Amino acid sequence: MSKTLTRRTMLKVASGGIAASFAAPAILRAQSTYPDRPISVVVPFDTGGYNDRLARAFAPFLQEAIGQPLTIINRGGGGALLGHSYFMQQPDDGYSILCTSAAPYMPLNILTQDAPFKLEDFHMINLPSRDYTLMATSSESDIKDIEDVITRLKADAGALSIGIQPASADLVNVMLFADANGIDRDGLRLVTYDGGGPARNATAGAVVDIGLVGGQGFIPLAEKVRPLLVFDDSARDGWTSPTVTELNGADAEFVAGSQRGWGVHASFVEKHPDRYQTLLSAIESASKDEATITSLKAQDLATDWIGPEASNKALAATARVMTQHIDLLKGT
Amino acid sequence: MLDFSALDGAYSILTSSWSAWLWLIPGLVIGLVFGAMPGISITMAMAIFLPITLYMDFLPAIVFLTSIYTGAGFGGSVPAVLMNIPGTSSAVATTFDGYPMARSGRHNQALGVALASSVMGTLSSYVLLLFLIVPVSIIVLKLGPLEMFVIAVWGLLLLGSLAGSSVWRGLLAGIFGVLLGTIGMNTAGFIRGTMGVPWLLDGIPAIPAMMGLLAASQLLNLINTTYLIENEDDRKISFAKIIDGVKLTFKSPIIIFRGATIGVVIGAIPGVGSSISNLISYSETKRNAPDGDSFGTGNPKGVIAAESANSSSEGGAMATMLALGIPGGGATAILLAAFAMHNIIGGPQFIAQNRDIVYAIIFSNFAQAILLLIVGMGFVYLAASIVRVPLRFLIPSVLVVSTFGSYAILGSLAGPITLFVFAILGWAMVRYDYPVAATVVGLLLGSLLEQNIIRTWQISRGDLGYLLERPGAILILVVMIASIAFTALSKRRRKITSSVTDPAES
Structure with missing residues (x-):
C-alpha cells in the first residue's frame, strides 16, 4: 500500500469525514521546469518484494539527482497486471514512473491475462537487475x-x-x-x-x-x-x-529470468522529449553514483547502468521467446 | 539451545544504551491505535513508520517496529470485541465470544481477558523462541503440502461448532465460503470464477469481505436498538472490571498454554500464520471445555483461546524471519526491509553470527509484552467508551470507518465494493438464519485447502503411500483424531456423571 495513500486514508479515518479536503487535486502550477512537483513511483507489487526494496533503496539517490521527492505507490495483485494497468492509466507527463519486473510479468500479462496494454506501450529506461x-x-x-x-x-x-x-x-x-x-x-x-x-x-x-x-x-x-x-x-x-x-553447448536455448528496473510510458518519450532527457540523465547519474552503488550492493540490489537501448532489447528478446512457448504459460 | 556468551552479549547491548527503550511505549501506543482501526493492518502501521527508522540506530529501529507489531497485534481485538469487526483475519475467533460478552454488558471483562491472553500469548511464544528458534524454523521449512492440508482440515472442524441452529445450514454456509475462497488464479495457473474482473485474480479480498459479513450485517441488525448494550446500568466503564477480566484469564492456564503452542507452531508457517491458529485454538478449546455449549454466547474461555493463539503467532513469524530470512507475512517483510536499511541481511548467516542481537530482540519483546499489559489497560479503558455512544451515531461512523479501511487495504475501490457486496450477503444470511462465521472460516481456508491438496496430488501422483513418507502429517492427523476421540469420550462420561459446574465459569 502506498505510504501517502495510507497516511491520507488514515487522516480521513481519524478525522472521520474531512475527506473532501484531501480529494482536491494537487494545485497545478504554471508550466515550468520539469519536475516541479513530487514524482510517483508505481511498484506493481506489495511491500517487501524485490521491486519494492529496489524502489525504496534507490529513491533517496534519484530524489537528489532529480531535485524532487519521490513517493512509492504499491499496487500489487494479479501478477503485476493490476499495477501495470494502473500505471498505464496515469498521465504520461513524467510524474509517474514505474519500477517493476518488466520480464516476465509484462509478457505474461499480455500473453495470458488479456492485458489492456501492449509491450510497446512501455519504455524501459534501465533494467539493472537480470535474474536467472x-x-x-x-x-x-x-x-x-x-x-x-x-x-x-x-x-x-x-x-x-x-x-x-x-x-x-x-x-x-x-x-x-x-x-x-x-x-x-x-x-x-x-x-x-x-x-x-x-x-x-x-x-x-x-x-x-x-x-x-x-x-x-x-x-x-x-x-x-x-x-x-x-x-x-x-x-x-x-x-x-x-x-x-x-x-x-553455447547455443543452448533458455529464457532469462526477471528483468527488473525503471520504465515510463512510451508516449511520454515522444510527447516530452526534454522531460524524458532530464529523467534519463537523473536515473543514469544516480545509478552510477558511488554512494548508490555501495548502499544498494549491501542490500543485494542491482544498480548497474545498462541504458534504455539494451534494456528494451533484452525485454523484447525475452518476450519473443515467451511468445514461442505460449502453450507452456497457459495453465500447468 | 541457549548460548550463554550470546546471552551476555545481548545483556550488554540492551544495557549499554537506553535509547532503544525509549521507543517501546510510543511503538506500543501507535500499534494499539492503528491496530484498533478496522482495515489498518499491522503491515500498514509498520510500513508508515518504516521510513523514520532509517534515521535511528539498528536496535532502536527494530525495537520500535516490533513494539508496533506487538501493539497492533492486540489492537485488532478491540473492535472485534466491541463492534464484531475483526480488524485482521487473525481476530476472527475473538469476535465469536468477545462480541456477545460486550453486548451483554461484560465489555470491560472481555477486553481485560483479551488483553491478558494476548500478553500471555506473546510472552510464552518469545520464551519458546529463546530456546527453540532454530528448531522451529527448521520444522517450518520441512512442512509440506500434505501437512498444510491436514492443518487446514483441522481448522475446518470449527465449522461443526459454528453451525448454530442447524448443522446443515452451517455446512452449507461453510461450503459456500470454501467455494468463494477458491475464486481467482489457483496454484496450477488456472483462473476460475473471476468473471473477467482483474481484481478477483488474487481471490476475493478477505478482509473487506470479512468486515462486510461479520460487522456490517450485525450493525444493520442493530438498527432498532439505541445502544450496543441495552441495559443502562451495564454501560459502565470500569477499571476494576477490566482487572477482573485479567484475573479471570489466569484461571485458565491450560487454555493459554494450548493457544500459545498452536500459535507458535502454526503461526510460524509463512503466509498462513495467525489467521488459522486462532481458529484451531478456539475449536480445540470449545471441544475440550466442559461448558463447550456456551461458547459463542459470551464465554470468556473462547476469547482466551483465540487471543492467546493469535498473538503467539508473532513469535513464530519472527522465528522464520530471524533464522531463515523468510518473511512469514507482511509485518515480518517490513522488519526484513528495516534490517536491509541498516545493511543487515536476515537469514542463517545472520543468526549464526549475531546471536546476541537476536537475543536482544527477543528480550526487548519480553519487555514489550509486559508493558503492553499496562499501556493496553489504559487503552481499552478509553476504547470501551464506545459502548456509551448511541447507536444512531455509532453505526454510521463504523460504516464510514470500515469503508475507508477497506479502501486503504487495497488502495482501490475494489475494497469498498467488496465490503458492500458482502455486507448485503451477510445481512441476508443472518436474516435467513445461516451462520456467517462459517462462511468467513470457509473463505479463509478455501484457497489453502485447494492449493495444498493440488500440491499433494502433484507430488504423490495420487499414490496413497506418500502419506507414509510424511511422518509429520501422520503425527498431526493422530493428534487431531485423538483430540476428537478424547472429547467424545469425556462428553459421554460427563453425561453419565452429569451436572458438575466448572469453577472457572463466572
Whole structure:
C-alpha cells in the first residue's frame, strides 16, 4: 500500500469525514521546469518484494539527482497486471514512473491475462537487475549434481518432484532443459507454487526433490541448498554448479529470468522529449553514483547502468521467446 | 539451545544504551491505535513508520517496529470485541465470544481477558523462541503440502461448532465460503470464477469481505436498538472490571498454554500464520471445555483461546524471519526491509553470527509484552467508551470507518465494493438464519485447502503411500483424531456423571 495513500486514508479515518479536503487535486502550477512537483513511483507489487526494496533503496539517490521527492505507490495483485494497468492509466507527463519486473510479468500479462496494454506501450529506461533460473536441491538431498538429475529423469521422467511456479520463465526453462537432454517433458512431475518464496522453501526443506526458481532469491538460503544448474551463459553469484551453456553447448536455448528496473510510458518519450532527457540523465547519474552503488550492493540490489537501448532489447528478446512457448504459460 | 556468551552479549547491548527503550511505549501506543482501526493492518502501521527508522540506530529501529507489531497485534481485538469487526483475519475467533460478552454488558471483562491472553500469548511464544528458534524454523521449512492440508482440515472442524441452529445450514454456509475462497488464479495457473474482473485474480479480498459479513450485517441488525448494550446500568466503564477480566484469564492456564503452542507452531508457517491458529485454538478449546455449549454466547474461555493463539503467532513469524530470512507475512517483510536499511541481511548467516542481537530482540519483546499489559489497560479503558455512544451515531461512523479501511487495504475501490457486496450477503444470511462465521472460516481456508491438496496430488501422483513418507502429517492427523476421540469420550462420561459446574465459569 502506498505510504501517502495510507497516511491520507488514515487522516480521513481519524478525522472521520474531512475527506473532501484531501480529494482536491494537487494545485497545478504554471508550466515550468520539469519536475516541479513530487514524482510517483508505481511498484506493481506489495511491500517487501524485490521491486519494492529496489524502489525504496534507490529513491533517496534519484530524489537528489532529480531535485524532487519521490513517493512509492504499491499496487500489487494479479501478477503485476493490476499495477501495470494502473500505471498505464496515469498521465504520461513524467510524474509517474514505474519500477517493476518488466520480464516476465509484462509478457505474461499480455500473453495470458488479456492485458489492456501492449509491450510497446512501455519504455524501459534501465533494467539493472537480470535474474536467472537456478535449479537446486536441498543440501541434505542425495542428488549429487546435474548429471545425476539427467540420469534419473532419463530413466523415468517422473522420478523427481520439481518445485516450480506456473506460467514462469522457470517453467519454460525446465521444458527446454528436458528437450535438450532427451527427457520426456510430458512425464515431468511438476509441483506448482504461488510464489518464488514458497517454491524456494520447499526446495530447501526437501519437500520437493529439486526446485527451479529465480537464483537471486536463493542467496539468503545458500547454506540450505545445493546448486545444480544455472540457466545463463556465464557463472552467477558464486554458484558452483555448471551453466546451461556449459552443459548443452553455447547455443543452448533458455529464457532469462526477471528483468527488473525503471520504465515510463512510451508516449511520454515522444510527447516530452526534454522531460524524458532530464529523467534519463537523473536515473543514469544516480545509478552510477558511488554512494548508490555501495548502499544498494549491501542490500543485494542491482544498480548497474545498462541504458534504455539494451534494456528494451533484452525485454523484447525475452518476450519473443515467451511468445514461442505460449502453450507452456497457459495453465500447468 | 541457549548460548550463554550470546546471552551476555545481548545483556550488554540492551544495557549499554537506553535509547532503544525509549521507543517501546510510543511503538506500543501507535500499534494499539492503528491496530484498533478496522482495515489498518499491522503491515500498514509498520510500513508508515518504516521510513523514520532509517534515521535511528539498528536496535532502536527494530525495537520500535516490533513494539508496533506487538501493539497492533492486540489492537485488532478491540473492535472485534466491541463492534464484531475483526480488524485482521487473525481476530476472527475473538469476535465469536468477545462480541456477545460486550453486548451483554461484560465489555470491560472481555477486553481485560483479551488483553491478558494476548500478553500471555506473546510472552510464552518469545520464551519458546529463546530456546527453540532454530528448531522451529527448521520444522517450518520441512512442512509440506500434505501437512498444510491436514492443518487446514483441522481448522475446518470449527465449522461443526459454528453451525448454530442447524448443522446443515452451517455446512452449507461453510461450503459456500470454501467455494468463494477458491475464486481467482489457483496454484496450477488456472483462473476460475473471476468473471473477467482483474481484481478477483488474487481471490476475493478477505478482509473487506470479512468486515462486510461479520460487522456490517450485525450493525444493520442493530438498527432498532439505541445502544450496543441495552441495559443502562451495564454501560459502565470500569477499571476494576477490566482487572477482573485479567484475573479471570489466569484461571485458565491450560487454555493459554494450548493457544500459545498452536500459535507458535502454526503461526510460524509463512503466509498462513495467525489467521488459522486462532481458529484451531478456539475449536480445540470449545471441544475440550466442559461448558463447550456456551461458547459463542459470551464465554470468556473462547476469547482466551483465540487471543492467546493469535498473538503467539508473532513469535513464530519472527522465528522464520530471524533464522531463515523468510518473511512469514507482511509485518515480518517490513522488519526484513528495516534490517536491509541498516545493511543487515536476515537469514542463517545472520543468526549464526549475531546471536546476541537476536537475543536482544527477543528480550526487548519480553519487555514489550509486559508493558503492553499496562499501556493496553489504559487503552481499552478509553476504547470501551464506545459502548456509551448511541447507536444512531455509532453505526454510521463504523460504516464510514470500515469503508475507508477497506479502501486503504487495497488502495482501490475494489475494497469498498467488496465490503458492500458482502455486507448485503451477510445481512441476508443472518436474516435467513445461516451462520456467517462459517462462511468467513470457509473463505479463509478455501484457497489453502485447494492449493495444498493440488500440491499433494502433484507430488504423490495420487499414490496413497506418500502419506507414509510424511511422518509429520501422520503425527498431526493422530493428534487431531485423538483430540476428537478424547472429547467424545469425556462428553459421554460427563453425561453419565452429569451436572458438575466448572469453577472457572463466572
